[in-house]
Amino acid sequence: GKPVVAVIGRPNVGKSTLFNVIAGDSISIVKDTPGVTRDRIYADCNWLDMNFTLIDTGGIEPESTDIILSQMRQQAQIAIDNADVIIFMTDVRQGLVDADLKVADMLRRSGKTVVLAVNKVDSIQKFGNDVYEFYNMGIGDPMPISAASRLGIGDLLDAVCSHF
């Protein structure tokens, strides 16, 4: 079948914004059992001559750090189990935080293909240098993007599709 690409990361890093930019109108929602996992949103996407299924994880906004951590582990596990390529998204404005490192550990141990996107780089002049710290996670080269301003999306999709 078509390759599956999942977007994972902490709440508020911009996963759904990226998903909507890539997916446009072709969105379908699959509800999970309440309280077990979150709703996942799927879309059939094209980039150049490539077709793939994109999954937006997340949807519930957790209140406590404990819940954020456990939900991120769950997301990462769902992505590891179901996706061929994982877009791991971080936020340049919040910088590298402990929760990012925990997910990076899981992803590294899984051996899955990961593309690391550093979002909210709305200006390379302003935020470009802050991207470098994400190399410290040891899961590959961080790719600066701005989902809101649609910057770096083509390069990101090239990187994702190079793994199909």
Ligand code: GDP
């Ligand atoms: P999610 O929780 O990871 O799905 O994040 P959302 O896509 O819901 O975005 C969270 C917030 O970040 C929203 O207020 C978005 O408008 C904002 N956001 C998303 N992408 C960008 C970006 O590239 N730059 C900036 N400055 N804000 C962004």
Ligand code: MG
């Ligand atoms: Mg979201």
